[in-house]
Amino acid sequence: KAGVTQTPRYLIKTRGQQVTLSCSPISGHRSVSWYQQTPGQGLQFLFEYFSETQRNKGNFPGRFSGRQFSNSRSEMNVSTLELGDSALYLCASSVGTGGSAEAFFGQGTRLTVV
């Protein structure tokens, strides 16, 4: 079956702009989580959605937001982009939430802010 799909794969934006990233989870998976990966900070959790509800939120400013649709697809939005937002953004999906459920990761969206 198809894996987690993230679009677009690459983005270049200017400071102050806003951006929307998309994630399609594996069919049947209801949980979608987002992570930011940078050389300095490593992998950091942004938020998790399960059945269209945000379940957990990481320590990121309010400029970072997300949502999940009824088909489990998820989007994350970053407003008023800053140079420091340049990163690889990873999406992960899981069948359920909690416990030892495996997270399946997408290839990521590489965002560059200039």
Add this chain to the structure above:
Amino acid sequence: AQRVTQPEKLLSVFKGAPVELKCNYSYSGSPELFWYVQYSRQRLQLLLRHISRESIKGFTADLNKGETSFHLKKPFAQEEDSAMYYCARKNNAGNMLTFGGGTRLMVKP
């Protein structure tokens, strides 16, 4: 705050040598612990989880609650084991993963 520490950024060994990638976590209840691996140009994927007590690709990891460690071990490293390895823990509710900084394993021929 929950923390996961991987003290080595880079570990270089020769093929056939034993490998141990260290992982320590901050104590908090009953953690769910995982090892994820990222091979070159591939996506991050689960290698193993502590609750399964399984061996995957010859790797094992034992949870030591006394030392709050979850080290990853393999008795004989192979060149194809070269990759980035991340230790991660999950909080008790939801799927939030807290990752360590990662260890790059290089297995030399």
